[in-house]
Amino acid sequence: MEKALDKFLKNWYNNKDVVGILLTGSHAIEMNHKSSDVDIRIFLAGDSKTTKGLIEIDGFKFSYLVRSHNIIESRFRKEFSMNNRFEATTISMGRIIFEKDGIVSELQKLANYYQKSDFIIRKIDDETLKSNIYLLYNYKSYLETLDEDSTYFIYTYMSFMKISLTFYSHFLNFEIVSDLKLEKLFTNDLFRDKCNWSKFPDEEFALLWQNCISIGKTNKYHLSKMFDFLQKKIIKFNTKNDAFSWKEQ
Structure with missing residues (x-):
């Protein structure tokens, strides 16, 4: 070389x-x-x-x-x-x-x-949290109408998983890592050390997220598990009767 x-x-x-x-x-x-x-x-x-x-x-x-x-x-x-x-x-x-x-x-x-240096800690208000959960709920609702063998199911499912990771990383004030480095972030301690990356702060989420994108696990059952996990950890959105507001410029 x-x-x-x-x-x-x-x-x-x-x-x-x-x-x-x-x-x-x-x-x-x-x-x-x-x-x-x-x-x-x-x-x-x-x-x-x-x-x-x-x-x-x-x-x-x-x-x-x-x-x-x-x-x-x-x-x-x-x-x-x-x-x-x-x-x-x-x-x-x-x-x-x-x-x-x-x-x-x-x-x-x-x-x-x-x-x-540590990232600046920003408190995310409940309205913003609910809007993100609502976005994921929209993905989940659409996915539930699709056949799991559909090409568009796997595409939308992986989009849902990407949004979930980004949203939860922001919630935990954790570094947003390139998609091309996610495998190393989650599985390669040596590479993570050389990049001065911290381990993902919620091991339960990290294991669940990786399981949800595993071959044979991209289905509606794991979709619901991820959605329920985020609601439990972040904020509950009542899909039968709830609302959130925001100020538009």
Whole structure:
């Protein structure tokens, strides 16, 4: 991989606007497999368009993101406000290949700060909680009209499960993790440690959620189990006689 990496980096080293290059992803933490992409972050001076690209060199797939280093701090802050540390995780776990004036090192220090900081605790009012439960109830009601063998049953069922996870994560003030990393979040202690992720705070939910998406378990019985669990843990919505209000702008 190192020879292919040198070929990829050759042109970037000659670019006077490049102030840093970072190896990220599974290769950076030595948890890659033979089909893993080589993830590279390239930081430019000044303001410039962000570029995302893919290129294959000597059988290795390089996935690269070129971005002005000036916008990274705002991305850390914006994502953190939404209970997300994706950018901070990516930068903090990276291996510096090249930098000018310590720019990448400073970005990593800032990323580590966000990684170690607790999310702002926000009280979610009952009206908002009920509106989310009502949304899930609508999904549940629709799913109950479908045959479990229907293509649209499995699609809508998985949408219901995604909303359930996001909703409950917000309720617990837990990090919102990319769909592509959920398996590692729930099942890979080593990867979670390297990413500085906490274990999901409600083990009962984590086990139930994984069971509900297991092969052969995507059915109306497990749909009801998840819906009932969330009502029990968060707030009860009376489907026969209830209401909630909100202020519109």
